[in-house]
Amino acid sequence: MRYLKYIQKDSVDIKRKQMEENNLTPFADAPDTAVITCCHVTDDRAPILYVSHDEDDGMWQFLCGGEHSDDDAKIVSLRYIYELDHSIGQLKDMRCGCYAERESPAGEWTVTDSEQNI
């Protein structure tokens, strides 16, 4: 009986731990979801000024808003990006096929549905 109690307690702890991990970011995606950013954000600490949620594969991109070549792309976790800049949490509900831009880190995000531009 006591043994059973221990097992139940452990599974509750595991469940709680999983919930805490899910709360590391406000996004529905798991904290360890791979996202694309650029070397300017990771290496130069440039502010994130452009975010897109790709239509075809649901991939998030968090970029500095400048010009990019393929060499500038970096793969990091969603949690890493969120910890760099909590204000991206405002975009957690942005649908696939949309992108958001802002003028400065303190500015408001402007979300655009890319389908409407076609």
Ligand SMILES: [Zn+2]
């Ligand atoms: Zn960049």
